[in-house]
Amino acid sequence: MKHLVLCLVLLVGSIAHAVEPDEVLDDPTLERRAVDISRNLRCVVCQSQSINDSNAPLAKDMRVIVRERIVAGDGDAEIYAFLVNRYGDYVLLKPPVQPNTAVLWAAPALLLAAAGLGAWFFLIRMKKADDAAGADSTSDNPTPGL
């Protein structure tokens, strides 16, 4: 039981949160939205963290701005646009689908298609080799059918 509690405590502790108590909005629905948006915004100082997870002072400033805009009644898209206008698409942790990211977004599908095509050709050749070996039954092939 003790171990279970300890495990749970450690598990909860590992979820990084940099949001400070004075930033949190009173309305839990709005706060929820603020956290969701903050998770998608890159901390431009630490670069690999979202502003929700970063302790950098600049990330805090950006979290406060996100909350201010929410309270002022801005939609999610407007809030993202506000930061993109200042920091570029770079500030979004998930790159938007647009012409200059087309290759990035298409790459997994293209690679899968290329691999599938390769596998298909390989299997056809295997089958041909197999058929040839099967037809040539007079030979003393030690491993027929392979």
Next chain:
Amino acid sequence: MSRLFLYLPLVIFALLALWFAVGLRHDPSRIPSVLIDQPLPEFSLPAIEGHDNPFSSADIIGEVALVNVFASWCIPCAIEHPQLIKIAAEEDIVIAGLNWKERPGDGAAWLRRLGDPYDYIGDDADGRVAIDFGVTGAPETFVVDREGRIRYKQVGPITEQIWTADIKPVVDRLRAEAMQ
């Protein structure tokens, strides 16, 4: 034909190696600014303690100006500072300072100690104007043309070499542009 296929992995490896070799030369901390050729954000900041030269965006319209983001807590800013003093003394250029996220009085004390190259200094205590500039750290310096558009962004300290090789040519070009 199938003999050629044997070399395919080698070719792919060579291409990847080339790709990464180029990629390694990129500085990942260098974030391209979207504000290049965009108008300066509009703001009006109070002066810092003991100074009477507040900084608002309208102040530098009509001049080729440097907008320098600095703070006393920023170590590279102290490294950059002598170069700014030198530019202020030798060049006929407006230098405006954005004192970023500073406790009251700290910026003024820092300038008393290191010298003051600024024509205008704005106290951006809550860092809002810095965010409008897309600032990611200090020091950062923006070259602003006479129409008030941001034309160049320097991330990190201006050294003598960076000034002569990168920034001064931009300033000279903007000056010539405006003369026509």
